[in-house]
Amino acid sequence: MFWRKFEERLFNLLIRVATLIIVGCLFIIVLTILVKGFPAMSWDMVSRIPSGGFYLGKEGGVLNAIIGSLYLGLGASIFSLVLSIPIVVYINIYSRSTSRFAQFIRISLDILYGIPSIVYGAFGFVLMIAFGLKVSLLAGIITVGLLVLPIMARTMDEVIRTIPKELGDASLSLGATKWETAMKVIMRQAFPGVLTAILLGFGRAVGDAASVIFTTGFTDNIPTSVLQPAATLPLAIFFQLGSPIKEVVDRAYASSLILTVIILIISISSRLLFKRFNKNVIK
Amino acid sequence: MSTGRILKDRIAGKSVWLVTLFSGLILFLIIVGLYLKSAPILHSHSLSDLLFESKWKPGKNQFGFLPYILSTVYVTFISLVIAVPLCVLCAIYMSEYANKKVKGFVTSLVDILAGIPSVIFGIWGIILIVPFISNKLAPAFGHEDSTGYSILAGGLVLAVMVFPIVIHIMLEVLRTVPVELREASLSLGANKWETIKKVVLRKAAPGISAAIVLGFSRAFGETLAVLMVVGNTALIPKSLFDSGYPLPALIANNYGEMMSIPLYDSALMFAALLLLTVILVFNVIARMVIMRLEKQMI
Structure with a gap:
């Protein structure tokens, strides 16, 4: 006892x-x-690019990496969104609910989600060789876009699956086509979820390092075209942390603070936005 | 008018189908792409030589992956030994004891933890974990010469990184255990802990193992955080305080040289293929277990 x-x-x-x-x-x-x-942290840190080389130069900041990360995050999110929306529309609205194909797509997205980013990096490298693409922002956007795709698509899918089936049925019975139902009823209803999914994907794209090592490279300058390499915050931390010069290591610490703040803002705002927009959804 | 609408619907239907088909092919493309790139090394070296040899001298055409494979396994194993008990206990608290407020709070914190990039975990490891191991832990166990950059540091950092995914899945699994089972056990006079131990955990065991397997595959492929704290020497680690060199770190560290030495790029792509294969196998098994559980609940 x-x-x-x-x-x-x-x-x-x-x-x-x-x-x-x-x-x-x-x-x-x-x-x-x-x-x-x-x-x-200092004002120079967020407003200047490193001068005299990122590894040895004592002056300047990490503006190149901040801008590079934002470009990469935006590009990858848009690329992945353009693919995710058709996928969730197809597996939820066009296919039958017992469809084996839709089931297969869900499982394959789940498995893609589990694949580590270094493997995406290696695959991005294979793609670059196949298409004759150099280390560039574009190669990074495609690779990271593919990495983010399963996260975005599955998050949206989970949200859409919680929408009552009657809502879609009502729209179809009034004579709307499936496409009209998808865009005007289901997607509108799923809007908060879609927003969360985009932010989630963006956060992941900004923070990922292993996939951009091969594909986006690193540079001291701000890229002016998608065919140029770009610096990213995670790699700015990784490369500068190993430097023997104190000012450079400080740049790495500042970069990690900037990256953490960006990620925290994204994750908190996605929560707040979801709550706010979820009020407008028909329950 | 109405034919226009129907036409639009048809075209949209076909295009979303095409995109979906493409997404189903991505996995296949990754496997084929990596296989084609690693084919040269698979032709010139036997698979068992690659997997079980420990001599790594790309310049002399020697590619033994054993130290890398063992480092990966060790680091992953250490992280799970630390993470699994903590995650099981935390998941039990959240699903069986915590009130709604606490549960919501902890869940959002765990979600935030899931969103933190791996470099941040790495820099945290370098600032806190590595000095702690080299100054306190290693001397206490008689390893005065340890730099702190060790498989233990890698395992500790990884453990924190797998918390979110393991807890998340365990909570889903515990939710599938019917309330009636708990009530039946309680009504027979078992106390709450006995009910959890003998009814809830037993019922949830397959799902909990699936959660652990998914955590394992997360840890197995994690790159940057581990790379930053594990030391990266290509020797088979003999103790917790020795440094190691996991496979993902090998790939990430050598992207610069790989084009200048023959077969080197192929060897690194083979490393990626190896990671992918292990993770695919574990993922498929775990997903199947979870799907079966979800079906049972309906």
Whole structure:
């Protein structure tokens, strides 16, 4: 009898401690980045490109990486959105609900989601050779776009699946075509979810490093065309952290603060937007 | 008028079908692309030489992947040993004990954790974990010479990175356990913990293993965070405090030289193919288990 009580008490404690540890990790990570990043921050950091080479030059900031990451994130999100919307429209509206093809697409997206970004990077490299493309923003956008595709498509799919079937049926029975139903009823209803999916994809695209090493490269300058290489924040952190010069390492710390802030803004705003727009949805 | 609408619908239907078909082919394209690129090394070296040899000298045409494979396995294993118990306990708390408010709070924090880029985990590892291992942990176990850049550091950082995905799936799985089962056990006089241990966890066991397998494949392919803290020496690690050199790090570190040495690019693409194969196998198994559970619930 004593053992039963004791065991329950013990595990009552353990599960709380485990949860605290997991939540605590997030706070410690953010705190570490803040403590190291704040002293390194300055106006130059966000307004200038590095001068004298990113690895050795003591002057300048990481504007090249900020702009590069935003270009890459936007490009990849748009590329992936253009593919995701048709996919979710097809598997939810055009195909039958028992369709094996739709089921296969869902599973294959889930599996694509599990593939690590370094494999996408390697695949991007294969594609670049096949199409004679050099290390460039375009190659990065295509590779990262493919990486983001399963996240975006599956998030939208999950949202659309929660929409009551009657809503689509009502529209179809009034004589609307499937396409009209998809665009004017289902997509409008799923709008908050689509927005969340886009932000989720954008965040992932901005933060991913392993897939851009091969494809986007690194440069000190801001790219003026999609065929030029571009710097990205994750690689700015990775490359500059290894430098023996303190000013350069500081640039890496500042970059990590900027990247963390961007990611936190995206993840918090996607939550708020979802709540806000979800009010307009017919329940 | 109405034919225009129908035409539009037909065209739209065909185009969305085409895009969907393309998305179904991506996986296939990745496999074929990587296979074609790694074919040269598979022709000139036998598969067992590649997998079980430990001599890595690309300049001398020696490509033994064993140190890299073992480092990957070790780092992944360490991360799971740390992450799995914590995740199981946390998932139990969230699904069985926590009230709605706490649950919502913790879930959003875990979601935020999931969105943090791997470089940030890496830099955190370098700032906190690596010095902690080299100054405190390694000397305490008699490894004074450890630099801290070790497979243990890689495993610790990875453990934090797999928390979100493992917890997320475990929560879904625990939700599929019917409330009636819990009530039946409680009504027979079992206390809450006994019910969880003997009914809920037993019922959820296949799903929990699937969650662990998915966490495993996440950790297996993680690149940058591990690369930054694991030390990257191509030797088979002998203790937790030795450095290692996992496969993804090998690919990411050598993209610069790979075009100048014959077969090197093919070897790296083979490494990517190897990662992909292992992850595909584990993913397919885990997804099948989860799908079967979801079907049972309906």
